[in-house]
Amino acid sequence: KAGVTQTPRYLIKTRGQQVTLSCSPISGHRSVSWYQQTPGQGLQFLFEYFSETQRNKGNFPGRFSGRQFSNSRSEMNVSTLELGDSALYLCASSSRQSSYNEQFFGPGTRLTVL
Amino acid sequence: GDSVTQMEGPVTLSEEAFLTINCTYTATGYPSLFWYVQYPGEGLQLLLKATKADDKGSNKGFEATYRKETTSFHLEKGSVQVSDSAVYFCALVDAGNNRKLIWGLGTSLAVNP
Numbered sequence: 001k002a003g004v005t006q007t008p009r010y011l012i013k014t015r016g017q018q019v020t021l022s023c024s025p026i027s028g029h030r031s032v033s034w035y036q037q038t039p040g041q042g043l044q045f046l047f048e049y050f051s052e053t054q055r056n057k058g059n060f061p062g063r064f065s066g067r068q069f070s071n072s073r074s075e076m077n078v079s080t081l082e083l084g085d086s087a088l089y090l091c092a093s094s095s096r097q098s099s100y101n102e103q104f105f106g107p108g109t110r111l112t113v114l
Numbered sequence: 115g116d117s118v119t120q121m122e123g124p125v126t127l128s129e130e131a132f133l134t135i136n137c138t139y140t141a142t143g144y145p146s147l148f149w150y151v152q153y154p155g156e157g158l159q160l161l162l163k164a165t166k167a168d169d170k171g172s173n174k175g176f177e178a179t180y181r182k183e184t185t186s187f188h189l190e191k192g193s194v195q196v197s198d199s200a201v202y203f204c205a206l207v208d209a210g211n212n213r214k215l216i217w218g219l220g221t222s223l224a225v226n227p
Contacts, residue, residue: 004157033215041219042203042217042218042219042220043203043217043220045214045215045217048214056214090157090158092157092158102148102160102163103158103160103215104160105150105157105158105159106157107155107156107157108157
């Protein structure tokens with residue numbers, strides 16, 4: 001079974017631009033979560049989608065948004081980029097059939113904002 | 115709110131040394147506890163888990179026991195290898211908190227030959 005894939009793997013943008021990141025979950029998984037990982041803050045939860053609906057949201061400004069499609073693929077968008085948005089963005093999928101909420105992570109998209 | 119506290123790294127060990135990475139938590143309910151590992155350049159992988167008090171999770175020679183009385187879930191390995199060099203994350207999910215994973219900040223481990 002193929003794992004979680006994320007595209008692109010690396011991105012370089014400048015302040016003020018916007019960016020869209022993509023995540024394809026494991027086949028059959030309907031839940032997709034997004035995280036921001038930085039050296040100082042660790043893993044910060046962005047949001048979770050299940051069956052095209054946002055189920056949970058972290059404490060990020062409205063510049064961060066996401067969506068999920070009917071095939072469970074998900075995208076997240078960051079508008080008006082700031083230097084502090086430079087981070088590794090991780091996507092994770094789960095089946096939601098397990099009460100353990102085990103998540104399977106993709107390799108991440110490394111975003112650099114100049 | 116719920117939180118996870120891990121010992122700060124980096125931790126540097128020689129091959130075959132004993133490893134302990136401390137993790138303590140606060141939670142209002144009865145959480146499930148996890149250790150994830152992130153190898154260089156990769157995403158996180160589930161290493162082991164425990165879902166109730168006194169459960170012991172184990173995988174690849176790593177172990178952690180869910181201690182409700184001390185609210186801890188320390189990760190241990192008897193003999194580390196160079197290939198264990200990675201960042202280790204402790205996490206919890208509280209069924210009463212919309213099943214959202216709460217993460218520690220991670221502990222970097224470097225094992226020297």
